[in-house]
Amino acid sequence: MLILGCMVLIAGCGCLGLWFAYRIRRRPQELRECSMALALLDTEIVWGATPLPEAFGILKERTDEPWQGFFGELKERLGQGESAGIAWKETMIAQNSHFCLKPEDWNVIGDVGKGLGRSDRTEQHKQIELVQRQLMVMKEQAETWSGKQAKMWSYLGFLGGIAGVLILI
Amino acid sequence: MSLHYTLSVVQEHRLTADLQKVKVSNGEKSLPRLNKSAALWADMARWFGDDVRSILLNLKEVALYEVEELRLRVGQPLMLRTVDKDLFINHQGEATSAYKAYLIKSEDLTAALERMTHSSLYAVEENLKQGFITLPGGNRVGLTGEAVLQDGQLQTLKHISSLNLRIARDIQGQSLKILPLLLNSTGQLYHTLLISPPRAGKTTLLRDLIRSISNGVPKLKLEGQTVGVVDERGELAGMWQGIPTYDLGLRTDVLDGCPKASGMSMMVRSMSPQVLAVDELGHAEDVIAITDALRTGVRILSTAHAGTLEEARSRPVITHLLDQGVFERLVVLSRRHGPGTLEGVYDLKTGGSL
Numbered sequence: 001m002l003i004l005g006c007m008v009l010i011a012g013c014g015c016l017g018l019w020f021a022y023r024i025r026r027r028p029q030e031l032r033e034c035s036m037a038l039a040l041l042d043t044e045i046v047w048g049a050t051p052l053p054e055a056f057g058i059l060k061e062r063t064d065e066p067w068q069g070f071f072g073e074l075k076e077r078l079g080q081g082e083s084a085g086i087a088w089k090e091t092m093i094a095q096n097s098h099f100c101l102k103p104e105d106w107n108v109i110g111d112v113g114k115g116l117g118r119s120d121r122t123e124q125h126k127q128i129e130l131v132q133r134q135l136m137v138m139k140e141q142a143e144t145w146s147g148k149q150a151k152m153w154s155y156l157g158f159l160g161g162i163a164g165v166l167i168l169i
Numbered sequence: 170m171s172l173h174y175t176l177s178v179v180q181e182h183r184l185t186a187d188l189q190k191v192k193v194s195n196g197e198k199s200l201p202r203l204n205k206s207a208a209l210w211a212d213m214a215r216w217f218g219d220d221v222r223s224i225l226l227n228l229k230e231v232a233l234y235e236v237e238e239l240r241l242r243v244g245q246p247l248m249l250r251t252v253d254k255d256l257f258i259n260h261q262g263e264a265t266s267a268y269k270a271y272l273i274k275s276e277d278l279t280a281a282l283e284r285m286t287h288s289s290l291y292a293v294e295e296n297l298k299q300g301f302i303t304l305p306g307g308n309r310v311g312l313t314g315e316a317v318l319q320d321g322q323l324q325t326l327k328h329i330s331s332l333n334l335r336i337a338r339d340i341q342g343q344s345l346k347i348l349p350l351l352l353n354s355t356g357q358l359y360h361t362l363l364i365s366p367p368r369a370g371k372t373t374l375l376r377d378l379i380r381s382i383s384n385g386v387p388k389l390k391l392e393g394q395t396v397g398v399v400d401e402r403g404e405l406a407g408m409w410q411g412i413p414t415y416d417l418g419l420r421t422d423v424l425d426g427c428p429k430a431s432g433m434s435m436m437v438r439s440m441s442p443q444v445l446a447v448d449e450l451g452h453a454e455d456v457i458a459i460t461d462a463l464r465t466g467v468r469i470l471s472t473a474h475a476g477t478l479e480e481a482r483s484r485p486v487i488t489h490l491l492d493q494g495v496f497e498r499l500v501v502l503s504r505r506h507g508p509g510t511l512e513g514v515y516d517l518k519t520g521g522s523l
Contacts, residue, residue: 002199045291048413049291049294050289051289051292051294052287052288052289052292053287053289054410055289078287078288081215081284082288083280083283083288084283084288084289085288087288116288117286117287117288117289117290117291118288119290119291119292120291120294120325121291121294123291124291145186160509
């Protein structure tokens with residue numbers, strides 16, 4: 001019985017650690033996908049002069065979850081007549097829980113919403129490019145950081161479990 | 170600018186579909202005509218910000234089919250223009266005097282512009298330079314504001330101060346009255362120019378002519394002909410994401426949003442139309458494109474702004490075309506007995522009235 005309890009404790013803590021590690025690994029991935037989606041949005045705006053609802057529809061088709069849900073909601077909100085800036089902000093708040101991104105990532109992504117659709121194509125291109133550049137920097141930082149952190153959390157979970165067992169015994 | 174080549178097939182009218190939805194959701198059992206008008210207003214109101222929208226939704230005693238224009242000017246009352254009078258509308262949606270009416274704020278215009286462009290100003294960049302945007306459904310919105318210039322060229326408009334929504338009409342069967350006068354003995358269309366002052370129904374008549382020629386009229390022994398439409402302003406077909414709002418006939422190809430001059434030669438090269446229809450001639454480049462198209466044997470159907478033949482002759486571009494003998498038939502419209510009053514059809518070769 002005691003052994004079984006110990007095993008459950010170790011396994012529980014270990015899983016928790018692995019879950020943390022998984023979330024940490026996902027962050028750079030999500031940032032990369034965001035940057036890719038923005039590149040697509042940029043193309044749609046500059047080359048296609050595609051209106052935003054249609055452009056978000058295209059992004060929804062071309063991205064994976066959780067971004068798919070993000071752009072899907074944006075498209076819906078714009079369809080109901082919300083202005084692009086507000087829709088972007090609200091969608092960020094509503095969809096936050098589906099992502100593994102940090103608040104500082106959201107700050108950068110939020111910059112896209114400011115002025116979205118309010119100027120000509122050249123200006124839009126400039127703004128999106130700026131955000132993309134910042135995202136790339138964040139992604140690189142996140143990659144180096146996440147490798148170490150993820151490894152640490154996956155060990156730490158199991159080790160924490162073992163430590164707990166030792167203390168309890 | 171996105172160009173849509175669309176082979177128009179008989180399309181279900183988007184608006185009618187929307188109307189039915191609204192009807193069902195309302196679940197009202199009142200007079201169908203009133204219901205229809207309310208649904209049409211609801212369709213129109215979605216282009217405006219909260220304040221103006223709620224006024225339009227509450228409108229009493231004004232049916233949409235009577236209204237020709239909706240005008241918003243900063244600091245001035247909300248105004249509806251019907252066939253014969255101007256109505257000022259108050260907060261409750263009632264027609265009232267100009268002093269008691271709802272005054273338009275600049276936020277109303279900003280919100281309207283944002284909704285009309287789907288928050289995508291860049292997508293209407295080119296149109297904005299010309300001072301208008303076209304809504305899905307072919308309704309045209311004229312805009313004025315502060316012009317932004319770069320190297321003497323109009324870059325864009327900012328601080329929009331006035332907005333004029335013109336409600337597009339689709340009246341069918343009107344063209345049958347004049348069509349026999351526009352056909353020669355072999356059933357071919359004469360090169361035709363429709364002229365009228367603004368708001369007299371040029372575009373509506375042109376749309377109906379295109380449809381009749383494209384479908385063919387058995388009664389007149391007119392066989393359906395391939396019609397190429399270069400819809401620079403997006404008013405004729407009311408194209409939205411490649412799907413036309415108005416039925417322009419079975420044999421009509423629409424080139425949407427393309428400048429007439431380049432569009433006409435593109436159309437002739439790629440779609441080999443028998444009739445080429447364009448709206449609102451006026452630029453010098455249009456003349457070159459038309460004379461070019463004539464050499465390919467295509468028949469030209471076009472409109473231009475001018476009250477009378479004399480007025481048309483005073484416009485350099487039109488007079489150039491008339492002097493060259495490009496057009497063979499001239500149709501003059503006016504608003505004397507309401508929009509679409511036919512003033513006369515003239516044979517430009519002999520100068521006589523038909």
